[in-house]
Amino acid sequence: MDRNRTVAGLDVHKDSIYLCIMGHDEVIIFEKKYGVLTPDLRQMCNDMVERGVTEAAMESTAVYWVPVWNELCESMELKLVNPYFIKQLPGRKSDVKDAQWIAECLLKNLIKGSFVPEPIVQDMRKLNRRIMDLNEDMTYNCNKLDAAMQRSGFRLSNYVTTIKSKSYQKVLHAIIDGTTDPDELVKMVHGRTVNKHGRDTIRAAVTGRLYHHASGCSETKEI
Incomplete structure (x- = not known):
């Protein structure tokens, strides 16, 4: 054991x-x-540095360890330890505090830290997770919007590959801008879709009764 170590x-x-x-x-x-x-x-952190701490260890408790790690990582070597392995190590006295036991195990080199990526990698992971969350939100909101359109008799999503397709989005934006004539809306649907299902079918699919709010109980506008 290194006699100069302070952990x-x-x-x-x-x-x-x-x-x-x-x-x-x-x-x-x-x-x-x-x-x-x-x-x-x-x-x-200042108290630890002043007392010569060069190594520290902590348990990976939920997300609470993250800000602690971020504050200490530039000042000392850190180890993040699975709580299960800490509790399974033999030799612990019943009256020893958790922090003391972690320090003792670290001093005796009994614990191995989990992999924690560099801050820049952590930031990239956060951005990736954020992108995934936003994509999920977009999909959820798109589905909710189409469900509202379906309730109004607007059935174009039955005949296009996806509600994110150009045809669907063009027709949707046209309705938002005030275009409600089915013959005009059909012109915005891709020719392959019209030819595949027939003009009359697509015209019927973009004909509906739109409500001013989701309940369908107030003023309506037929298209």
């Missing part, structure tokens, strides 16, 4: 963080409870 164990919760700093001979150098707001995390 820290962090017990991270939703509303608090328990810090235990331990020296090479398992002597507790410093213990303190912190809040989880950014000023609290920065003060904790």
Whole structure:
């Protein structure tokens, strides 16, 4: 065991963080409870650096570890540990606090950290997840809109490949802009679709009764 090592164990919760700093001979150098707001995390980081901490470990508790990691990662080496493996390690006394036990395990090299990507990779993952969320929102809203159109007798989605197709979108935007003549709306549908299903069928599909709100109980406008 390196006699110059000073490590820290962090017990991270939703509303608090328990810090235990331990020296090479398992002597507790410093213990303190912190809040989880950014000023609290920065003060904790300063306290750790001032006491010579070069390594720290914490459990991967929900998402609460993320801001702690981000605040400390530039100042020391960090390990993110699965709570299951921490609890399964033998030799823990019943009266030892979680933060102290994590620090002791780190000091004895008993734990291996999980992979945590670099900040730029984390940012890319967040953007990818955001794009996926937005795509899901768009699909959900498009389906809701088509359901409202279907309730009004507008059945064009039955004859096009997707409600995101150019034909469907052109007709939809034309209706929004006030064009309600079925003969005019048919002209906006792709020729292949008209030829495949017949002009009369497509004309009937874009003929409906649109309501001013979803309930269908107020003034209507026939197209």
